[in-house]
Amino acid sequence: MKNILVVKLSAIGDVIHALPVSYAIKETYPDAHLTWVVEPPAYELLTMNPCIDEIIRFEKKEFKSIGGFLSHYGPLRRRIRQRSYDAVLDLQGLFKSAAIARLAKAPVKLGMCNMREFSDRISKPVIGPNAGGHIVERYLDVARAIGCRVENVVFPLTVPECEEDLTRRIFSQAGADMGNPYVVFAVGANWPNKRWPTESFAALGDWLYEHRLIPVLVGGGPVDEQRAAEICAQTEIPPINLVGRTNFKQLTCVLQNARIVVGGDTGPVHLAAGVGAPTIMLMGPTDANRNGPYGQLEHAIEADRPCRHCWKRACPKGLDCLAAISVQQAEQKISALLSEKSTWQ
Incomplete structure (x- = not known):
């Protein structure tokens, strides 16, 4: 795989739980370009992650009004469609993440086991062996579904x-x-x-x-x-x-x-x-x-x-x-x- 998009927007703890997915992707596909869409509160956290090649900020508050939606939807759509992805992983499983996943061009769109708000209409839920286990492993099951070997569970964070x-x-x-x-x-x-x-x-x-x-x-x-x-x-x-x-x-x-x-x-x-x-x-x-x-x-x-x-x-x-x-x-x-x-x- 050459291009992979991860959609995990918030909250801080949930974004932290999803970090091992980025390591698993790079461990299996070291040359892949990994793009991650995130909301501003967790943006700085992702800047410490050497496994992420590109971070797209989703300014949720800007989309709450009709005017804001009309002015920000186009730039977000163009930014996401700058690349054609081999896979999109919706690790949020909500309407807002599904809307972002829908914008991306990709033959494979997968989500976590407990998707809500009709997000499963856009991305196929992965019901893996850890569907009843820790949330970190549930996220990793999605990575496994695109062929990632998870030999080590690593939270890749580097403090300058x-x-x-x-x-x-x-x-x-x-x-x-x-x-x-x-x-x-x-x-x-x-x-x-x-x-x-x-x-x-x-x-x-x-x-x-x-x-x-x-x-x-x-x-x-x-x-x-x-x-x-x-x-x-x-x-x-x-x-x-x-x-x-x-x-x-x-x-x-x-x-x-x-x-x-x-x-x-x-x-x-x-x-x-x-x-x-x-x-x-x-x-x-x-x-x-x-x-x-x-x-x-x-x-x-x-x-x-x-x-x-x-x-x-x-x-x-x-x-x-x-x-x-x-x-x-x-x-x-x-x-x-x-x-x-x-x-x-």
Whole structure:
């Protein structure tokens, strides 16, 4: 195959889960030109991926009005049709991704197993051996369907050296040295019921300081900034607060060098698992078998509730879902990981 188009637009965690598809394509077809269509929030993430030859930004917000659609549809169509593709892989499986896949000229158009919003009318769903398994493997089943051998599952991300140097300076300005052992807390998540209570993060942060580990907060956006402020206010010694202070490249560097990363089912935590950091994921509404830290599912801690895995963005019962996960459970998991030599290498 000479030209392949991947359509995976959002969200951050989902785009991270799809990254091994790009490696599988290049592993099998090293001379292929790989084009990826993505929405702006995940664009910077893809710029770190050496397996992608061309990135097309899909400005979804520009298509919401009739005027915007009329002015942006033509340029998008021309950009996509600059090439004739051997295959299109719709890894989003929604109406918007189907509309993009439809624009492309290709004899083969495939999608993932659980396509929705009539996207299966454009791309044929691939019901592979992992249709009931982890989302990373579901995406890879689509790559396998175009002949990709998946000998290694790799999240291909490279942080530029200049960004590594800048990350160390940001870390230092925040009051710590990256050379000292630290544990990252991903404090937020898009779904309210994927967020561990701030008082739990605070208590765990104090416990870490007692064990000579520095807690470091990461995240972005007003909600995460408010949660970080609450965590700092509730601790005896405030953690290092990097919320809103790093871009994707710098965040990746922070995660790569962490002893452990702790957080909910959210982008930074999936990114941590992808770059090989020991990752503890606190889960409730979503299923670890599908969405847990890839390659480290044994590190997931699921809320002990009969209604877990409900897949609802907000709890219909009004429960604070992850409050069922105790600080002691997190401490025990961290202690077990720290006892393993690999976490200190």
